[in-house]
Amino acid sequence: MKDFGFIGTGNMGGALATAVSKSTKSVLLADHFAEKAAELASKLGVQSADNLTIARECRYIFLGVKPQMMADMLSSVADILNQRDDVVLVTMAAGLSIETIRKMAGGNFRIIRIMPNTPVLVGEGEVLYSPAENVSGNELEFFIENMKYAGQLTKIDESLMDAGCSVSGCGPAFVYMFIKGLAQGGVDCGIDKETSLSLAAQTVIGAAKLLMSGDDNPDTLIKNVCSPGGSTIEGVKALEQSGLETIVENAVKAAYKRNIELGKA
Ligand SMILES: NC(=O)c1ccc[n+]([C@@H]2O[C@H](COP(=O)([O-])OP(=O)(O)OC[C@H]3O[C@@H](n4cnc5c(N)ncnc54)[C@H](OP(=O)(O)O)[C@@H]3O)[C@@H](O)[C@H]2O)c1
Known part of the structure; x- marks a missing residue:
């Protein structure tokens, strides 16, 4: 088992993976383009894998694909995710609510919705976060502790996430x-x-x-x-x-x- 997995290691997923791997090396990275994930993993001193392995083996799974790709990506791993009860999905997708991600993944998943920005890459990001009602205090604490090298973390009501994204995400x-x-x-x-x-x-x-x-x-x-x-x-x-x-x-x-x-x- 690994603590963190990243599906999609583009601009934002890659920046967040960089920040998290300064706290822990218990990280797996996957991308459409396997070489991209492998190259970043070797730079960060962590391992690369594929989406299905991440769905099977990681506790916190960052969904780092574009909003338009989210439904397809989640449907391809939904069967595995729905067999687990220990997974927390972390979505950074602009505009997609916690309920929408649950519908796409086909279950009442524990989800932390975040809105990061690219300065996360240098540890000076702004990361807005909003946990779903079923994320436990311990789960949130562990997540926040391992995100400390991303920058400033600010809890925000989910209803304000799109507004916050328009300020700090964009x-x-x-x-x-x-x-x-x-x-x-x-x-x-x-x-x-x-x-x-x-x-x-x-x-x-x-x-x-x-x-x-x-x-x-x-x-x-x-x-x-x-x-x-x-x-x-x-x-x-x-x-x-x-x-x-x-x-x-x-x-x-x-x-x-x-x-x-x-x-x-
Ligand atoms: N960029 C920002 O400043 C920013 C800020 C806040 C939030 N966000 C959010 O962050 C998310 C990612 O945005 P981004 O700017 O990082 O996009 P990006 O640079 O295009 O990265 C997305 C990565 O995911 C890969 N991918 C697509 N489908 C996949 C799949 N099924 N399995 C594995 N990997 C897959 C893409 O590969 P291919 O290129 O080969 O398709 C690409 O490498 C979005 O939801 C966006 O709303 C971005």
Whole structure:
């Protein structure tokens, strides 16, 4: 028996497997493309297998396939899963509820629904989680303990999972677009591309850490950078005129709408 299995070792499944294998080597990896799982397993010092072996031998099974592939993947392992009473399924699929996963797998499975993001790969992820009612306290505790190298774990009501996904699951893409703009501004002002990208990325890291380290809200922190008659206030005015905050808000709402659609598909 292994503690953790991953079916699908793409961007997200691979990032989560990387985080979990820093806590334990009791991990099996499988992917459509067997070589992909084998290569990652060798890098992480764990073993690769196939979907059926994972369904038979792992206690916590991460379902790392795209939402559109979930029904097919689960139906191919459902017979084995339904013979077991010690398995916890961990779903990260955008838009798919715990009840939907249960229907697809054909049983009242213990399920932890999570919504991770790609910075999990470097231990700075945000992982929203919502356990089904039949997951025990001990099962959840063991799961959380072994996810500690993924980043920040936040318990959230399942009804808010699609909303949370639209902020932290999709958010890295939105932040990278902001970083690109910040860096391009530097390039336009004469800095070389590589240096400017590094300045922009570190600025986002530092600003986020400062926000999380104290009680000041973003408005206070903005004020702290803006001296009257100085340069920052001019940039802030330009962002306000372009409607930056509304633009970002609309991006979250567009992602939310799609998450809801995915859940109904
Ligand atoms: N990417 C993100 O930032 C993010 C954030 C939050 C949640 N998620 C969720 O994470 C899940 C995976 O997304 P992703 O971005 O990691 O996708 P991805 O990079 O395409 O990874 C999915 C992997 O699963 C493999 N796969 C497909 N069907 C399979 C099967 N039946 N058995 C074994 N492996 C199979 C795919 O192989 P092939 O390519 O050969 O089909 C691929 O390697 C999705 O449900 C998504 O909603 C992703």
